[in-house]
Amino acid sequence: MERPTHRMRDLRHQGALAVLRHLHRQPGVTRSELARALDLSSGSATDLVARLKRLRLLDEVASAPSGGRGRPSPTLVAHPAGPLVCVVDISHERWRVAAVELGGRIVQHTSGRHVDREPDAVLDRVRREIAACRRRLGHRIRAVSVAVAATVRGTEVVQAATLGWRRVSLEPLRPAADVPLLVGNDASLAGLAEARRGAGAGVRVVLHLTVEVGVGGVLVVDGDLLDGATGAGGEFGHLPFGDPTLRCPCGATGCWDLLVDGRAMARQLGQPAPDDPRTAAEHILAAAPRDPAARAAVDGAARALGRGVGGLVNALDPALVTLSGLAVDLSAAAPREVDAGYRAGLMSFRRGQPPPLVPSTLGPDGRIAGAADAAFDTVLTVPGIESWSRSTARVREGAT
Incomplete structure (x- = not known):
């Protein structure tokens, strides 16, 4: 019998990896669904699944009865003793x-x-x-x-x-x-997960933005992070979209961070910088429906958020923008202001069909x-x- 060469072993590994990667992103598929998704023959899918079961990498479990005729196909899941x-x-x-x-x-x-x-x-x-x-x-x-x-x-x-x-x-x-x-x-x-399995699933180029204490995020292309040469990319909140007279804790001046979170809203109200900007933002958002000053602070942060997103869309050309954290709250509380800022920041050719701004589906679990x-x-x-x-x-x- 011919002994397997390194190339043969590598090819077998690649087939197994394709199965495992698909299962990781779409747990609970059946063997036939897996074969169709990866363009495998029924025999190849059966062989790969059997091999991966022996290695304790995946398992098959009975599906719940669907109420239809026949026995439902078992689904592929992580092995109970797997990695x-x-x-x-x-x-x-x-x-x-x-x-x-x-x-x-x-x-x-x-x-x-x-x-x-x-x-x-x-x-x-x-x-x-x-x-x-x-x-x-x-x-x-x-x-x-x-x-x-x-x-x-x-x-x-x-x-x-x-x-x-x-x-x-x-x-x-x-x-x-x-x-x-x-x-x-x-x-x-969080942006990586949102692009792979959340609101951006199936979209090739996704820009994810979150506001908590300042703005963070990432551009995800074909399911991969574009986070720079050393992993320090995505610090969108430190782009100079803000007031150049304001110094950010990062050491730069004019950071976008300082216009969109609880610090910005507190400053607009003449309040000292809060110890917990996220909680401060929640209190101001809650007061906005009955307090004109709080309403103005929320509207200002919402416009600044939208305008900055427009600038990033001009630079990065995503097909979709996903939002999480305080960005979702601002969009819900002041949708017109976010939209007005967004469209004002966009180049004119983009305004007809701008990338949609959609809320995260994963929320805090995205991280x-x-x-x-x-x-x-x-x-x-x-x-x-x-x-x-x-x-x-x-x-x-x-x-x-």
């Missing part, structure tokens, strides 16, 4: 640690508020949660992926204004030398989903599957 990724979400108020399986389902989850925002305190608490997750789930944890409200370069937080961090390495969160550690801006990762997607991008590779196969073989040998 997981550990996802961390660090915001200005709290942390979350979750284990996520193929397909995006969260299988374990813990969370808490920051008692102390100093980097060592936050990272020590999160590191202990990652270690506990790994003790419970062992070799199944294949990567750690961190979403953080910060400007990120590699595995370093360059600056996180809301946390007060500068030049903080997140390497202490790597549980072992052979476990990949990925770090990304939370808004960028977790995006970080998981980024991690599975490293797991669902030829080296990643070979590593899983070796690890699974060792576990089986140890059990016999």
Whole structure:
């Protein structure tokens, strides 16, 4: 019998990876649906599914009765003993640690508020949660992926204004030398998930924007982030769309950030800069229907949001713009002002059919989903599957 060459093994891996990547984005498909989507013969799909079941990468489960004639086809799902990724979400108020399986389902989850925002305190608490997750789930944890409200370069937080961090390495969160550690801006990762499995699914070029404390986001093309040479791209809130006399905590002046969030609305009302801009924005939005001053502050932030989005559409040419966080609230509270600012900022040739502005469908969970997607991008590779196969073989040998 001819021994398989490296090329033959690689071709088999590529077929398996195509199946796993499709399952990750569309869990619950049947074998026949998978074959049609990937243009596989029935025999090839059967062989690939059988192989991946042996490797504990996927499983088939009975579908719920549909009420029609015949037995429903089983659906493909993540294997109950299959690979997981550990996802961390660090915001200005709290942390979350979750284990996520193929397909995006969260299988374990813990969370808490920051008692102390100093980097060592936050990272020590999160590191202990990652270690506990790994003790419970062992070799199944294949990567750690961190979403953080910060400007990120590699595995370093360059600056996180809301946390007060500068030049903080997140390497202490790597549980072992052979476990990949990925770090990304939370808004960028939310945009990745929104483009792949949320409101932007099926659209080739998606611009995602979120407003919490300032503006973040990312451009996603063909399901891939365009986040720059070092991962620090997408800091749209620091474009000079704002008042050049205002200095931003980032060190620049005139940042768009300073016109669209709770800080901007508080400043418009003559109030001091709030400790929690998101909560301040919620209070002002709630007061706007009965308070003309609050209404004016909301309208001003909404126009500034729309105008900035118009500028980004001119520069980046997306087919769709997805919005999350306070951007959704402003669009709901002041739709005319957002639209007026948007159209005023657009080049005239775009105004006939501008890219739609649509709310996120994933909401706050987008950060977790995006970080998981980024991690599975490293797991669902030829080296990643070979590593899983070796690890699974060792576990089986140890059990016999």
